Amino acid sequence: MHVDPRFVPEFVDLIHCERLDDLDRFLGPVELFDELPLYSRFHQLAFLDSLSVGQKNRLLIRAAAAHLPRIVEHGRGHDFFCMLSVLSWDEWELGGLIEPAFWYTKPSNRPDPSDPRGILDYLRFRPPTSRYGLFVADALDHDPRYVIRDDSGTDPLTRRVYVMVGEW
Template sequence: MNKLEKEMQFLIEKEGLDDLSVFFCDYETFEEIPLFSRFKHISFLSSLSFNEKNKILIKKCIELINKCKLNAKNYIDDKNISDYFICVSLTDWENYEDVNCLTPNIYISRKKNWLLSHLKLKHSQTIEENLIREYLCSIKELDYIVLISSGFENYKRVYIVHKSIINEDIELNKKSNK
């Protein structure tokens, strides 16, 4: 394990994200858990560019999501597992300059159908969305798609969602928004 990987693992432990049960709690609607709670917790990335920081942080979030997907059956019964939703949300688009990176979050819900009906995720060609698509290609995370919600203009969030989680509703949204 190289120094960067050790620092990232320490970050996960410091933030309590090594306790997977956090990702399976039955929150009222959804929860958005940041990868880091303090800017100083990612100070070990300070020598990196904006793009490199974002790629590293997004990759770590995707690793966490994959780990959660692999362990979901240990936390959620078979009857309710199909309503579990997990993805990466990227926030702080308006003030990314403060830390020179975006804030990646693990976005979770045990009410997938309800959540998707409210988010109304869709494909678009916003600058933000295209930037994240470039990152995913660069870090070779091709099983994920990049989406925004219908309220993107007011609440800038970009979602990185595994293709297996998305249902036909998003595909229908994509076609109806063209």
């Protein structure tokens, strides 16, 4: 799985512009979890204007997934977990762009201080059987280095598809 070489410099610039290459940023304090988007303004994606929306969405997923292992590796040995969350499926349904984001947390974070479970114990995933999960899997060429999971929601407005490095 690779990012189209024609767009690698622009994605490197985008990652830098969004400060996603500041890997220590991910290890700082976080209340429960946070999601940092691959892009924050549509004009940042002007370099993809020659492509169809489907091609753009595929490249956005691939570029974010290509950056994910760097973040995960940087956090190894720390109280840290990161995965890619793909959202804005309501926009996708209307022919628009999806939004990849880097979802991260400290696994020891507890949503309920009286409950000993960490935040990851509250997440409910299922294999990618929705058209959204299948789109992400296809965009990543079903690469076995990535584990793709649908969330348990059904509303395209809040739905997420998650991409993890390694096993889950």
